[in-house]
Amino acid sequence: MEIQPFEIERYFAAHEFSARYLLSSSDCESLSMEELVSMADGETSRMWKNLKLGYTESCGHPLLRSSVSELYEEISSGEVIITVPEEGIFLLMHALLAPGDHVVCTFPGYQSLYEVARSMGCEVSRWEPDEGRGWRFDPETLARLIRPDTALVVINFPHNPTGYVPSLQDFDTIIDITRQHGAYLLSDEMYRYLEIEPHTMLPPACDRYEMAFTLSGLSKSFGLPGLRIGWIATRYRKKLEKIAMLKDYTTICGSAPSEILAIAALRNRNRIIKKQLLRVKENLCLLDSFFRDYHDLFSWHRPKGGSVCFPRMRAVENTCGFCEQLVDETGILLVSSCIFGFGTHHVRIGFGRENFPEAIEELSAYLEKRFEA
Ligand SMILES: Cc1ncc(COP(=O)(O)O)c(C=O)c1O
Structure with missing residues (x-):
């Protein structure tokens, strides 16, 4: 297709x-660039100055993976793969889905979150919010859309384009519904840390659900889209291996300067x-x-x-x-x-x-x- x-x-x-x-x-x-480099600690500054522009480790620099894992409670550095954010969506869909699978995805949204699945021959049901109720994505709608053959639920909170963030109770209900159906959960958390009221920040999905894949990165909340650095964090190691295998056909590995700058950014997050x-x-x-x-x-x-x-x-x-x-x-x-x-x-x-x-x-x-x- x-x-x-x-x-x-x-x-x-x-x-x-x-x-x-x-x-x-x-x-x-x-x-x-100057702002970010000036924030770098001694170790990162040395890495930056001595950097040789060779290929890098396919899953990401070990220090970068370790800095990312510190953002999560249940994730070790071996459970993180560094990708370009958009690439992460593409790889994840190809690792998780097969033609004919059913997918539920929040809609409207970032197009690749549903279009990659559709292009693979999956059937995508759109989970639309209720504008009259502040763009609420009602978990009851998800419960109606999900089916025994649903392979994947895709969510994105804080949501692009509405800025909606569900309550913790709704978020847990979303995870419960997904778990009851044995489906994977792709949680796009690119806008995490920009919650207007700090107490509304949700826990990362990868900490909450063993079949969840948190997608995040430095493009939005950090203001570093030019680094092209993102990641997938999950406890589902078998699928992480599949993603790593697929990455050999997209970028193979990340950009060496970007990885060092990303370590500096995460250490100053x-x-x-x-x-x-x-x-x-x-x-x-x-x-x-x-x-x-x-x-x-x-x-x-x-x-x-x-x-x-x-x-x-x-x-x-x-x-x-x-x-x-x-x-x-x-x-x-x-x-x-x-x-x-x-x-x-x-x-x-x-x-x-x-x-x-x-x-x-x-x-x-x-x-x-x-x-x-
Ligand atoms: C929800 C969401 N996910 C993923 C991405 C992809 O990020 P990037 O463009 O840095 O690859 C975007 C970019 O707009 C986005 O809005």
Whole structure:
């Protein structure tokens, strides 16, 4: 079966390096190389200075795997494989699934979380949230969708694009339902650590369920997408071996400089996350007043985590055309829900970037002019 084009990646490819204001990006402000290198401790600095640009260990640098394993309670460094985040999704699906398998996936979402399975000949059921209840993904809906032949449940919390984070009780129910059906769980935790209220941070799925695969990385919450460093953590070692075997056909191993920089980042994670979260919270306050000012044009649910939200535009029928016009006329990049295959009424707004205050002001000026708001 043919794999469909990755809509959001194509959309960003067309605009990301020409638009003036990226008001829909899901990654937090990127760190500079200088900033990150200056944080490195003695050991990492020495590794950086003496680094030879050879191939690296296929599953990742042992110190990197060990730094990753420290993020989890039940995971040892041997239960971590380093991949590019997006690559991790591709490898995991190919390691876990066979044609004809049934998969349940949160929807709308990051396209590869369902499209890779679909392209392999799997049947994918979409688990959609209830907008009227703050984008809640109701575990009862999962219970209705899951079947005896379900091989995999895919979740992503904090959720891209709605910013929804379930309660711990709902999260445990999701795991219980998955466990009762003997299905694997792929938990995409790329936006973890960006919970607006710290007590709402969920435990990692790989700590909670023996057949769970946590996918995470440094692209979003850490603001280091250029490193292309992510990982899969799981106690299911047999499947980890399969993933490692498949990786020989994608990248073989990671980039040597990126791995050392990633060790530096993880060893300074509290400092990096604190700064990113502060910016996210400040920008979210600006969004509060933006949506107060333009309540006749938008309705929204304040995100509980992550760096994106998914407001409904009351004032236009088709956000697809609106976003195209907006970027053409102002250089402000928003992403329409049509890019997510989720109708034409919503847009994704990202609030992790430093120039967000200026970008939202520019958007306000445009709205004033266009709608005489
Ligand atoms: C939910 C989710 N998972 C995975 C990824 C992939 O991350 P990367 O682009 O760094 O490979 C993204 C990127 O937008 C994402 O939003």
